[in-house]
Amino acid sequence: MGKIYKNQYSLSLTLDSDITLTGATATKIKYIKPDGTNGEFDATISGTDSLIYEFTANDELDQSGDWIFWNYVTFSDNRIAPGEPVIIRVYEEGN
Numbered sequence: 709m710g711k712i713y714k715n716q717y718s719l720s721l722t723l724d725s726d727i728t729l730t731g732a733t734a735t736k737i738k739y740i741k742p743d744g745t746n747g748e749f750d751a752t753i754s755g756t757d758s759l760i761y762e763f764t765a766n767d768e769l770d771q772s773g774d775w776i777f778w779n780y781v782t783f784s785d786n787r788i789a790p791g792e793p794v795i796i797r798v799y800e801e802g803n
Contacts, residue, residue: 711797711799712769712796712797712798712799713769713772713798713799713800713801714769714770714771714772714798714799714800714801715766715767715769715770715801716763716766716769716798717763717764717765717766717768717769718763718764719762719763720760720761720762720763721737721760721761721763721777721796722754722758722759722760723737723751723758723759723760723777723778723779723791723794724757724758725757725758725759725779725781725789725791726757726791726792727757727781727789728756728757729753729756729757729758729759729781730756731783731784731785732753732781732782732783733782733783733784734781734782735750735751735752735753735759735779735780735781735782736748736749736750736751736759736779736780736781737749737751737759737761737777737778737779737780738777738778738779738780738790739775739776739777739778740775740776741770741771741773741775742771742772742773742774742775742798743771743773748780749761749768751779759779759781769798771798772798772799772800773797773798774795774796774797774798775795775796775797775798776793776794776795777793777794777796778790778791778792778793778794779791
């Protein structure tokens, strides 16, 4: 993956899971921004064990620095499955 820049969009974030996502009723990618703010994106299942999110607005990646992303899946029997966190650096344009 190449560098990702603050306010960049038209890109995809794909996170692999260690489990099969069959039976998932809610799929999210949660995050912590560099300033400590947290939130989540509604994600789509890709294949049998990955989640994908398509960035479409330039305000979604609104901070440069290290972002932490992880899968968060809820199944029909109310089990939850948080994934391993992944750190992705977001750069200021021109760096």
